[in-house]
Amino acid sequence: MILGTGSNVGKSLIVAGLCRLFADRGLKVRPFKPQNMSNNAAATAHGEIGRAQALQARAARVAPHVDMNPVLLKPESDTGSQIILQGRVAGHLSSGDFTRRGDFLPKVLESFERLSAEADLVLVEGAGSPAETNLRARDIANLGFARAANVPAVLVGDIDRGGVIASLVGSHAVLDEADRAMIRAFAINRFRGDVSLFRDGVTTISRATGWPCLGVVPWFNEAVHLPAEDGLDLSAGAPKRGAVLKVAVPVLPGIANFDDLDPLKQEDKVELVMVRRGTALPGDADLVILPGSKTTMRDLAMLRAEGWDIDIAAHHRRGGHVLGLCGGYQILGRVVRDPLGLEGPPGEADGLGLLDVETVLEQAKTVREVAFSHAASGAEGRAYEIHLGRSEGPDTARAPFRVGERAEGAVSADGRVTGTYLHGVFSSDAVRAACLAQLAGRALNSGLNYEAQVDAVLDRLAAHLGRYLDIEAILALAHARSF
Template identity: 65%
Template sequence: MPRALMFQGTGSDVGKSLIVAGLCRAFANRGLKVLPFKPQNMSNNAAVTADGGEIGRAQALQARAARAAPSVHMNPVLLKPQSAVGAQIVVQGKVYGNAGAADYQHVKGKLLPRVLESFRHLARDADLVLVEGAGSASEINLRARDIANMGFARAANVPVVLIGDIDRGGVIASLVGTRHVIEPADAAMIRGFIVNRFRGDPALFEDGMAEIARRTGWEALGLVPFFEGARRLPAEDALALAGKHEVRPAGGRVKIAVPILPHIANFDDLDPLESEPDVDLVRVWPGEALPGDAALVLLAGSKATMSDLQALKAAGFDIDIAAHLRRGGYVLGLCGGYQMLGRTIADPHGMEGPAGRMPGLGLLEVDTTLSPDKRLVTVAGSTFDGVAFRGYEMHMGRSEGADCARPFARLEGGRPDGAVAAGGRVFGTYVHGLFADDRQRAAWLARLGGRAAGHDYEAGVEETLEALARHLEAHVDLERLFSHAA
């Protein structure tokens, strides 16, 4: 078995995903074959893998940081929150079933053998496996049958580093408190701690680090300053959307409005647009109105299309979209957003809740039927305007109708995708990752009256990963970290 080290947190969103990604790149730069692993993830931001499945977007980013191809074994259990049926459970890349929160507590123990199988599969081909926990290590109410944190660490005998977030306050109490509420055998798995997102003079927290070490018996492994480049990397959780719209002041010539719905998925589709200086990307929450001067309304993907369509209508966004079109604006629906634009959505198998049918927005002459079969594939082709692209599909359902005779795109091999309305201002597609392609981003900005900056988006992600690796190398003792890996 190779060396392995697990990173758990005192809570959700303390920066575990980012730190593991940066360490993947830092250790890979030292010539090690590094692979990321997360036993259980809960996220609607997912990525297609080369082996025909799906994993959390954070693990795909970590794989990229490690210069490794994403594999379903890097995230063997993925929970994708839906609506009436709870969460969709994806095991080793394929849909396993649905379960509510209470029911899943009884299911997850049965999944531990699959988790350990995936871990051993990765371990056969690595010098170092960096494991990310989920949520909080101190959720003792969920400790029984746990597979995400100490349950996995103990079963696989993987040492743990605990991460606390000083930016949210109370980091001393959260780290020391974790030591005192978890079982002694679990606490014995923890080798050291990292304090993340520090702002200010590090000398002012030297006593704090020493006091945490004294009270826990764990080694202080790093005080990591806030990393500004984090906003340039895909976020794992939709909670990050609440802060991202405050990243920079408005002022781009092209305003793009995105309604934020309860089950928004694959929202990293927005990141490349936000990287453009000429774009003012406005996230609009229920209770707000879509801006009247938007050039484009973009409906993002959804893990619960019918539920999100109801939320869209309840918020009055359908009225705003109709007014937007009367003013001559454009509308683009991606995946679930495409399905919402059609005449009807049918769920005959009860994939999202009770079987039934509901009217869509009626802006595209298409009808969608949800089905158990899930399409997970990378794609390439060209859009209706002849511009090439590369992306991926991740959806359940099939859309058919008159507007499909004007496909949004032709994929390699000639297969049509999506639809364009007769007026040429409403578009729908199942392709994700469209705007990460520099050619597509430039074409859309030109259509909307703007101009792309001409930067290479993917190269920018690589530069940010390198900067993150340097950041961690400067503030974390990598040699001590490696020495704790077992």
Template identity: 60%
Template sequence: MVQGTGSNVGKSLIVAGLCRLFANRGLKVRPFKPQNMSNNAAVTADGGEIGRAQALQAMGCRERLSVHMNPVLLKPETDTGAQVIVQGKRFGTMRAREYGTQKATLLPKVLESFSEIESGANLVLVEGAGSPAEINLRAGDIANMGFAEAADLPVVLCGDIDRGGVIASLVGTHSVLENDERERIRAFFVNRFRGDTGLFTEGMRQIEARTGWSSLGVVPWFSDASKLPAEDALGLENGAGRGPVKIVVPVISRIANFDDLDPLRMEEGVTLELIQPGTPLPGDATLVLLPGSKSTVGDLAFFRSQGWDVDLKAHHRRGGHILGICGGYQMLGRTIADPEGIEGAPGTVEGLGYLDVETILTPEKSLVEAAGKHLLTGAEVSGYEIHIGRTSGPDCGRPMLHIREASGAPKLDGAVSGDGRVCGTYLHGLFTADSFRQAYLQGFGATSDLAYDVSIDAVLDDLASHLETSMDIARMLEIARAR
């Protein structure tokens, strides 16, 4: 199990790289994370949802996604509450305090899923959440030491030198743990070192001397990490391209499934600009993309509070194009009705009005993989749906996509305005399909030769090589075999 001295120290990326490293050695390796918190989810082949990081790790392993790879997923809906997903399905919505008292009851399900993942595997790489040093959360813990103890797992600890204070964070973690937890940690490593790693030799010696843990090495900064899908919205970055097609994305407060943006970020012909709260939408945008949301009604109010509704009206008046995906699609309609109070008080709110459609939020969640074609260009698309609500209306008579779900059922998806400049769809991941992305961007005058999936696969191989040369992999396998 890979635990960290804190959140965002690079655990997810390290595990993804190790997954590919061991898979390349011919091992049947699988990822596992007992509890995750993210609004960036992936739909699994067995009809559930897991955190995006475990989806990337599964790709590293060359394994199909399973709900058992991440049995508990928390999807924040407010600052104090989250939707709780257990083994891929909605379990309920809880406030943080309520979940704190209930999480221990989920341990049997977590161990059941771990048994499923472990069965038939040569190696399971488990990722912790946050830090075991958060001893105020230790009671009933299923994310770090509580799970490691229940499953009897050896632990290696990751520290992040890029944020500073890595010696204090590693030694401090040692100091606050109980004796049996310290003993469970067999080794540590330091991540994200910029420059000559030899300059930190004395630092590593000091950590070893003060903790008694052995060193697995210093991992240098991996610059291509930004090309891999991010799970946390805090990791969202503008694209590297500076092309003539300018796509702007307002970063709403509960942005979800923002991996939709990753292929666009890598396009040389595209300038992808993420607009942070407090900043107006630029007047020179080619396309405004409204992303998915975990709380559509709340994020629609947030969108208006930023004045972005006024900016969007000006953009449309200038002849600009608009695309809404999932929650963004719902916002573009005339109304959003929430009769059962799923997202707050029951009622109906006025949408942005760019599509002649209406949405009714319903408790049932659509969780399906799908593939099909873009009706305007005939280009192939593939992706997944993960949403609540049904959308209907006159503009649905001009659908954006014709898709076929994994069950084989065909259907029309989305809506297009009469002038063709405003489109909406429920299909996430459509930009990962090279043929669709190329055809779509060509409509704005940009050319593309990016093979997205191939490029991600190559980055995973490079990451595996990066870890092979910087970490004591033999020692890590020795630790795993000692279980």
């Protein structure tokens, strides 16, 4: 089990790299995260899981499965989350009701045992920090799981954020003896410069904790080319020399599945600007994208409170294009209705009115992977859907995509506003090229092969970890687990 001294210390990336490394050694490897909290989800054949576990499954060269992330909490507000249990919606959890999380442990262990039965090696990712002793009583994400499943752990600290010695030694100090015993070693991540300069730091940590060090891993610059797990990784964007298209994305509180934007970030000719609250949308944008949202009604209200509705209307009047993805598609319509109160009190709200469609949120949730084609060019790709609701209206007659025989999405009469429930459309090089050419009025001659690039980066990540971590010691820890 790979634990971290805090969130965003690189646990997901290390597990992904190790999955690829051990898979390429011929082992049957499976990733596992007992509990994840993220609105960046992936569709599998049997339901949804965290996007990070889908990437780890890809690294392990296997199809993603709901058992790889049996508990996914999808934040719907500052105080509550939707519960996805083994891929399916299983109710809601308030932040004050954290003791309920322990009720999920039997399902977590059930999924872990199924994965273990088909694997030579299971690599488990923790969540946040195991040193949050206030949450320990009902913990299933870190050492609570490790002890229940008897899985030895490695604690990773992020030196780039500072205080790594205190983080590791402090974690050791606050853990009780039984929890502490589950951690067999530590590692340092994201070092910049000559790793030998931290030799004394390693000695200090080892003397204070009794844990051996499995390595000091330098910063891996190419991590930016891999899908990120959560909103902590959303960068504001920067001017890009040579760009011919500017794409602006307002960052809404419930932003979901934002890795839809990753292929655009990698395009040399596209400048992607993530617009934070308190900032107007840039007036020189060619395209505004409203990304996926876990809380469409709340994000629609926030968009208006921020004045972005006025910015979007002005952008459209200037001849700009607008694209809505999933929740963003719903926001672009005339009205969003929530008669069952799925996102809060029952009610409805006027949308931006840029698409002549109406959306009704419904109890049944659509989660599926699909093959699709781009209506204008015939270019094909693979995508996925994760959404509540159904959108209907005259503009669906001009659907931008087709899924089999089914028309998907909507386009405005002037052709400049598009909505779709499909996630991942830009991951297809042919579809992305067609969409960008349509926007720019000419082919951009991109040399980006997005999917191949992701696999190449995973290969290089595996080599990077193999160079700086004691891989044989990690295998020895796994072999030492008693059943």
